[in-house]
Amino acid sequence: MQRSFSIELPSLVPLQLPSRMETHLWYILPDEVKNTSLLKHYSQLLSPSEKDKVVRMRGNVLKKNALLARTLVRTTIARYQTNNAVDPRSLMFKKNMYGKPEVDWQNHKNCNNPPLHFNLSHTDSLIACGVTVHVPVGIDVEDKERKIKHDVLAFAKRFYSTDEVNFLSTIPDPEVQRTEFIKLWILKEAYVKALGKGFSATPFNTFTIQSKAGTEGGYNLRETSEMAVNSLEETKKCNGEWKFALLELADSHYAAICIEDDQASEESPMRVIVRKTIPFVEDELISESKLL
């Protein structure tokens, strides 16, 4: 679909695809994007329904962040189509039967690249997009300083699994307890988003995530059955199927990534390439990403 625009957009620098078991994590810091004509360029990329959503957001900060989020998704995905340059404006999106957004490639039948998966997450001060090939991905980001308005343990008892509540209740320092709660939250969110079946299919108290002792950044996922009588039957390991990574971004945020591990490569940790970006302007490879 051809649309003509009065302002010529600069071309996007193409990107190498992620390899298997590798996630590319891109993020924007909204505070670094202030140029109004750049923001105007971005708004030209959006579809009418995306523009509607931006308009619906209350206040300029939320509007800008909604604009940046769609810009990040469109430009990032367009850049991976290294064989044929794809206009970010021409990308179409659809939802799977549970509501998870994905790319609709109907207009780009010539693309013979392996299927790209993506997932978006944002807070007031950071917008992130994770990209993988072949396997579904889910990401969630949260401000490290985010305050929980309720009692953390009460919150956990209401929503988390028993093992997770036990883990949190052994933490004496309330600040540490709060940060561990948040890390668990984003890990669990990332899993549910990677699964892509929505919350009703995977309530938070039906699975437990805990860090693997002795490894850097490894996490176990177990399904829990609240109904099981025998504690041996209670946990069913589904360890080989999903990989997790938890890291710090920009010194201000935690990011959790979950990808499907269809090759059951249990021992090798997920590779994550983190880049900060301002679309059409610059990318910065973040080489030191603290894995937590």
Add this chain to the structure above:
Amino acid sequence: MATSFTSSISMQPRFSQATTTRFSLQKPVPVFKTNLSFTLRPRSMPARLAISCAAKQETVEKVSEIVKKQLSLSQDQKVTAGTKFTDLGADSLDTVEIVMGLEEEFGITMAEERAKEIATVQQAAELIEELVLEKTA
């Protein structure tokens, strides 16, 4: 697309301040005595509009208060029945905290699947009233 509007006209005023749904008739129909012209735009018409009873204004206001508190919004931030939490910048953690705040305020418990489906102030208020009714039944 020819559509019959006879049942939808009466409930339209409830939501008119919260949504921008516009209605237009393709052909003039003698049944309607007003000069209003309506265009039905299915995309923006929530399905619940046709069948749900609107929650009490009092409940809607209490919900709005709790939402504003959770999201640290200023008192003069406009929050109405049709306001979506995500339009106010709420993420999933906010939504769950809002649900907990509502549970505390109204003395109810929302099942997680239903709580996660709440997208607007109106939906929260309706679910609350339903649960309060069940509790006192």
